[in-house]
Amino acid sequence: MSAIKVVLVDDQALFRAGIRMLIDSQHDLKVVGEASDGREAIEVVHAVKPDVVLMDIRMPVLDGLAATAELLRDPVPPRIVMLTTFDLDEAAARAIRQGASGFLLKDADPEFLLAAIRTVHSGSAVIAPSATRELFAHFTDASPQAVPREYGRLTAREREIFALAARGLSNAEIAAREFLSEATVKTHISRILMKLDLRDRVQLVVFAFEHGLA
Numbered sequence: 001m002s003a004i005k006v007v008l009v010d011d012q013a014l015f016r017a018g019i020r021m022l023i024d025s026q027h028d029l030k031v032v033g034e035a036s037d038g039r040e041a042i043e044v045v046h047a048v049k050p051d052v053v054l055m056d057i058r059m060p061v062l063d064g065l066a067a068t069a070e071l072l073r074d075p076v077p078p079r080i081v082m083l084t085t086f087d088l089d090e091a092a093a094r095a096i097r098q099g100a101s102g103f104l105l106k107d108a109d110p111e112f113l114l115a116a117i118r119t120v121h122s123g124s125a126v127i128a129p130s131a132t133r134e135l136f137a138h139f140t141d142a143s144p145q146a147v148p149r150e151y152g153r154l155t156a157r158e159r160e161i162f163a164l165a166a167r168g169l170s171n172a173e174i175a176a177r178e179f180l181s182e183a184t185v186k187t188h189i190s191r192i193l194m195k196l197d198l199r200d201r202v203q204l205v206v207f208a209f210e211h212g213l214a
Contacts (some may be wrong), residue, residue: 003030004121007048009041009064010056010083015106019054022110029117038067045071045078051121053080054104057091065095072099079120097210102202147211153195161188165201166208 006023008016008031020031033048035041039062045053053071057064068080082095082103092103101120104113154162164174171185178185189201198204207213 003028004052004117005030005032005048005050006117007031007033007035007041007045007050007053007078009035009038009044009053009059009067011036011059019113022114023117026114029114038062038064041067042070046074050078052117053078054083054117055080055095055100056083057095065091065098068095068100069098081116081120096202097206099199099203101200145211147213148196150196151211151213154192158188158192158195161185162192162204162208163213165189165192165204166213168205 006029008019008023010016010019013036016034016036020034023029023031032050033044035044037059041053041055041064042062055064055068064082068082071077071080077099079101080095080099082092082100083106084092084103085106086092092100096102102116104116108116160178161174164177169177171182171189174180174185175182189204192198193200193204196204196207198207
C-alpha cells in the first residue's frame, strides 16, 4: 500500500521541520512538499497532488483561509486540516464551512496528529467532532437557515443517527447507544452524507448547526 502523501504549510520553518520528522518516521505517511505561505501552498499542491494538507491559518502573502478556499475549488481537492494555536478560532470555523476537514491545535499530541492524518485520509474526517461542535456552538449565528429539502429524504432511523453524529458521538458510541454494529452505523452515516451531499462528518456537524438541527 502506498504511503499517504502530506503537504505541510506553515511560515515557521522550524515547526515544519519538526512535523516533517514526525510524519516521515511513519511507514505509511510521507511528506511530499512544504510551503511557507498560501500562494506557495497552492503551487506545491497542484504540483505534487497530496492526499492531505496541513494548513496554517495565519501566514504572509496569502493566508490559510484564502488558500484553502482556492484549493477546494479544484475538481479533486485534497483533504485540508487547519492548524491553529487557538481551540476556539473563528478563522478555523470559517475554513471548515468552506470545506476543510477539521482543525488541529499546533500543540496537539504527536500521536493525535498522526491519527488525524490517517483518519482524514480514510474519508471519515473525524477530527475531534466534539471540538468542532463546540467551535460552531460558539461562532454560529443564532438565527438558523431553513432546513433544506434534502434533509426530508432521510429515513426516521437516519435522522436518529444524524442527530447523534451531530452531537459529536463516534461510530462506536452511536453503535453502543442504539444497539447496532459499528458497520451498520458506518453504512447509515455514508447514506446520510450522500443524501445531504456532504463530504464528511465534520461537514455534517456544520450542516446541523447552520440549520438548527444540532
